[in-house]
Amino acid sequence: MKIKIDNWRDRHGNALDKAKRLLADKSITNKQIVDVTEISKLSISNYRTGKTDIEKAKWSIVNKLAQMYDILEFTPTYGPNGENIIKFSKVLSEFFEENKEAYKDDPRFLEMIVILESIVTSDPYITTELMQPFFEKD
Structure with a gap:
């Protein structure tokens, strides 16, 4: 098999x-x-x-x-001079901050969000994949 x-x-x-x-x-x-x-x-x-x-x-x-x-x-x-990645980094940062706030009273979910943030923001391949829907080619 x-x-x-x-x-x-x-x-x-x-x-x-x-x-x-x-x-x-x-x-x-x-x-x-x-x-x-x-x-x-x-x-x-x-x-x-x-x-x-x-x-x-x-x-x-x-x-x-x-x-x-x-x-x-x-x-x-x-994008030119990396402008799309800069814009998307702000969106991603806001996303993680909002979710940390939403789950601040649940330590397990909060820890998971922190771990996900660390993984996503440290891997350019993941970041690029995630930003595709925001900057799709016309």
């Missing part, structure tokens, strides 16, 4: 999928990838040409490429 656990983070593919897409994107130069990831130019060239199989790369390499993919994928949502 094969078990597959769906993860919301995998909607855009897993780390290996993202690394492959980044390497396949010809609009991104090797130099740009090297500058962001600090992976050697030779390694990037070898992954792109297929001389080295990305599927056999170290996790740290795949992860760096996937992170760059995420940055490029979600940056448009942030």
Whole structure:
């Protein structure tokens, strides 16, 4: 029996999928990838040409490429100079403050809200996902 656990983070593919897409994107130069990831130019060239199989790369390499993919994928949502993320941060802060006030007499719910706030505000991927409905592309 094969078990597959769906993860919301995998909607855009897993780390290996993202690394492959980044390497396949010809609009991104090797130099740009090297500058962001600090992976050697030779390694990037070898992954792109297929001389080295990305599927056999170290996790740290795949992860760096996937992170760059995420940055490029979600940056448009942030708006010019990050204005959307700034606006959304205020909305999110108000949301958590209102809920902390509403549950101030219930220590378990209050603790849960504080934990959720910590998780959400420290993970840019989660924040980006949550802000999508506020700044949907027309």
